[in-house]
Amino acid sequence: MMPPSTASIESLADELRRGNRRALAQAITLVESTHPEHRVRAQSLIQHLLPASGASLRIGISGPPGAGKSTFLDAFGSYLADKNHKVAVLAIDPSSVQRQQGSGSGGAILGDKTRMSTLALHKNAFIRPSPSRGMLGGTAPKTYETIILCEAAGYDTLFIETVGVGQSEVNVANLTDMLILILPPASGDSLQGIKRGIMEVADLILINKADGNTEKMARLSAQNYHAAVRLLPQKRDSWHTSVIAISALAKKGLDETEHVLKQFKQDAQTSGYLANERNKQAQNAFWQSLHQTLYEHLHTEPKLKKIIQQLYKRIEQKQATPQQAANDAILALYAQHNKG
Numbered sequence: 001m002m003p004p005s006t007a008s009i010e011s012l013a014d015e016l017r018r019g020n021r022r023a024l025a026q027a028i029t030l031v032e033s034t035h036p037e038h039r040v041r042a043q044s045l046i047q048h049l050l051p052a053s054g055a056s057l058r059i060g061i062s063g064p065p066g067a068g069k070s071t072f073l074d075a076f077g078s079y080l081a082d083k084n085h086k087v088a089v090l091a092i093d094p095s096s097v098q099r100q101q102g103s104g105s106g107g108a109i110l111g112d113k114t115r116m117s118t119l120a121l122h123k124n125a126f127i128r129p130s131p132s133r134g135m136l137g138g139t140a141p142k143t144y145e146t147i148i149l150c151e152a153a154g155y156d157t158l159f160i161e162t163v164g165v166g167q168s169e170v171n172v173a174n175l176t177d178m179l180i181l182i183l184p185p186a187s188g189d190s191l192q193g194i195k196r197g198i199m200e201v202a203d204l205i206l207i208n209k210a211d212g213n214t215e216k217m218a219r220l221s222a223q224n225y226h227a228a229v230r231l232l233p234q235k236r237d238s239w240h241t242s243v244i245a246i247s248a249l250a251k252k253g254l255d256e257t258e259h260v261l262k263q264f265k266q267d268a269q270t271s272g273y274l275a276n277e278r279n280k281q282a283q284n285a286f287w288q289s290l291h292q293t294l295y296e297h298l299h300t301e302p303k304l305k306k307i308i309q310q311l312y313k314r315i316e317q318k319q320a321t322p323q324q325a326a327n328d329a330i331l332a333l334y335a336q337h338n339k340g
């Protein structure tokens, strides 16, 4: 998909505000582009749309691979969309980096699309995989802008799905108002294997697969997790992490989940938590963006390249340690800048 020209930015913004999904998809492509010209156009588009953003509940979905995150989003997303909610799903997929480079078959997203096949066809839904690119700056700034675009297009419920590897829970928690942790049923023993940190950031824990011969185990797990979270410090006085046993496949527990979401939103608004979170989300994206910009500048500025070559020599000749040289590079960068 080709990003739009400058002249059409305003009409793109209009189309997007009207809820045109093609316009939204096009806008996201523009925002994701690293091309400098596209960045300028993307900024102009965001400028148009920023005032219309903010009205959704931003929900992070985390949990180990195979827990049923995509299946849950298909079921619960469709359930909400049937009730006339506008539902967007952004799937952060680390494997898409490989696919962009032309290796790999891109199974993860293909698999997710088929797994969210009901939601994908719903007129009130929008699904978008978001490449994580593996950049130092992380995904936050681009995902942040994608969130703005979805909200401007009228989506009131945003889900950001991540795979449960390493940093991704923390990243997604930094971008969202509420974190839902989806877990498979587990025996009492393996419960201890779940990292405490993940449970501490979760606002709602869903124990999935409460159906067939895993139903009993799921309900028992839910009880165990319920007891476990009661021992953890709470994020704030007015909210206690709920634990619900559900079945994404059999569509059980969706009413209850919706009820908790409503309560969460209500409480987050009245307690001031939401406003505070939104500031933190923006500031986090700002810092990531700043890191990324500086990083790129350090690696691409031609004048700095010369200085760095000289500093390499100084290190080689034992006139400076790498740390001293790095400090000199920063000073040179600022001196460079002050000269204009």
Ligand SMILES: Nc1nc2c(ncn2[C@@H]2O[C@H](COP(=O)(O)OP(=O)(O)O)[C@@H](O)[C@H]2O)c(=O)[nH]1
Pocket: 063, 064, 065, 066, 067, 068, 069, 070, 071, 072, 115, 208, 209, 210, 211, 212, 214, 246, 247, 248, 249, 250
């Ligand atoms: N029995 C049962 N299986 C489920 C349920 N939800 C998902 N699954 C299965 O678990 C597997 C992983 O599901 P998926 O949604 O791709 O998990 P994800 O990796 O967390 O996105 C698939 O084979 C699903 O059919 C459920 O509620 N009950």
Ligand SMILES: [Mg+2]
Pocket: 069, 070, 071, 112
């Ligand atoms: Mg998935």
